[in-house]
Amino acid sequence: TRPITLLGIESSCDDTAAAIVRANGSRGEILSNVVSGQTDLHAAFGGVVPEIAARAHAEKIDLMVEAALAEAGVSLGDLDGIAVTAGPGLIGGVLSGVMCAKGLAMGSGLPLIGVNHLAGHALTPRLTDGLAFPYLMLLVSGGHCQFLVVESADRFHRLGSTIDDAPGEAFDKTAKLLALPQPGGPNVEREAESGNPKAFALPRPLLDRPGCDMSFSGLKTALLRARDGLIERDGGLRRGDRADLCASFQAAVADVLTAKGRRAIAAYLEREPAEPVLAVAGGVAANATIRHQLQTLCAETGLRFTAPPLALCTDNAAMIAWAGIEIARLGHVDGMDLAARPRWPL
Numbered sequence: 587t588r589p590i591t592l593l594g595i596e597s598s599c600d601d602t603a604a605a606i607v608r609a610n611g612s613r614g615e616i617l618s619n620v621v622s623g624q625t626d627l628h629a630a631f632g633g634v635v636p637e638i639a640a641r642a643h644a645e646k647i648d649l650m651v652e653a654a655l656a657e658a659g660v661s662l663g664d665l666d667g668i669a670v671t672a673g674p675g676l677i678g679g680v681l682s683g684v685m686c687a688k689g690l691a692m693g694s695g696l697p698l699i700g701v702n703h704l705a706g707h708a709l710t711p712r713l714t715d716g717l718a719f720p721y722l723m724l725l726v727s728g729g730h731c732q733f734l735v736v737e738s739a740d741r742f743h744r745l746g747s748t749i750d751d752a753p754g755e756a757f758d759k760t761a762k763l764l765a766l767p768q769p770g771g772p773n774v775e776r777e778a779e780s781g782n783p784k785a786f787a788l789p790r791p792l793l794d795r796p797g798c799d800m801s802f803s804g805l806k807t808a809l810l811r812a813r814d815g816l817i818e819r820d821g822g823l824r825r826g827d828r829a830d831l832c833a834s835f836q837a838a839v840a841d842v843l844t845a846k847g848r849r850a851i852a853a854y855l856e857r858e859p860a861e862p863v864l865a866v867a868g869g870v871a872a873n874a875t876i877r878h879q880l881q882t883l884c885a886e887t888g889l890r891f892t893a894p895p896l897a898l899c900t901d902n903a904a905m906i907a908w909a910g911i912e913i914a915r916l917g918h919v920d921g922m923d924l925a926a927r928p929r930w931p932l
């Protein structure tokens with residue numbers, strides 16, 4: 587296969603991102619990868635506000651594309667196509683990206699490739715590690731939680747997913763309940779370091795049920811009850827309580843992911859992969875306790891464990907450009923009727 591160079595555009599949540607990726611055979615090279623976050627814009631609201639996000643994407647997206655081209659030292663004429671996240675996500679943001687990509691494709695005559703954001707995450711370990719199909723992927727972030735067998739660039743077998751909150755969301759809500767700053771994940775993890783993970787017996791939801799589906803919203807409710815119990819008994823949280831609550835919460839999340847991960851691995855191994863691998867991606871994969879338990883599980887079950895570098899685990903456009911390359915190689919190209927989809931299951 588000849589080298590192929592794509593521009594990727596991502597704007598489905600609260601990051602406006604553009605990247606240039608070149609692929610030569612099975613190897614991918616990131617020529618540029620720029621991202622503009624919106625955390626400050628949404629900070630006062632305790633979550634992403636769709637209307638504010640859409641405006642910020644519309645404002646920033648052209649700048650990001652220009653920056654990605656400049657940083658890579660290429661112009662539109664050097665590209666083979668334009669890949670853009672066409673969903674799932676906040677529709678205003680997705681539309682900003684799709685409109686921008688359509689404009690560029692129309693002006694340049696380059697092919698347009700719509701990419702599923704989740705496929706972007708799921709295919710990243712091929713860009714960073716050249717993983718062979720099929721591999722097992724745990725996608726665990728503020729918006730997603732699923733175990734996937736990645737069979738090809740356009741075939742994903744979902745073994746299970748959360749039936750309510752994503753773990754990152756649960757970390758963020760836990761931080762809020764305990765008056766810790768956002769984003770919750772890293773702050774809850776830091777607080778948990780000095781806590782006792784066995785201090786509170788929080789539930790491990792759905793472990794009594796077969797399959798790989800998960801639930802995290804009950805955990806948050808249990809934590810709230812534990813917190814209020816302490817406040818009622820002691821008149822407030824005492825020194826060490828917060829750390830114990832964080833540690834107990836984190837242990838519960840890690841246990842659920844590990845127990846369901848064990849089942850996912852068993853289902854994956856039935857396919858007899860030549861080189862069994864578990865790849866993790868998403869912001870929550872940065873958590874050391876969760877990572878450690880999954881690594882131990884992989885060692886026990888004979889899988890290699892891998893995680894892309896954090897900047898490629900969280901939302902970015904390099905993963906969209908790369909997925910676009912893989913999809914284009916399968917012969918899929920979109921027309922000007924490419925739709926922005928708020929929901930788009932893999």
Ligand code: KG4
Pocket residue numbers: 599726727728729730753754755757758769770771772775868869870871872873874899900901
């Ligand atoms: O992948 P990501 O950047 O964005 C999406 O959700 O798409 O993930 C962000 C989420 C947030 O909920 C954040 O609290 C969580 O990942 N997170 C963590 C850690 N670092 C980030 N959760 C647990 N432990 C961490 N160290």
Ligand code: ZN
Pocket residue numbers: 703707727900901
């Ligand atoms: Zn994402």
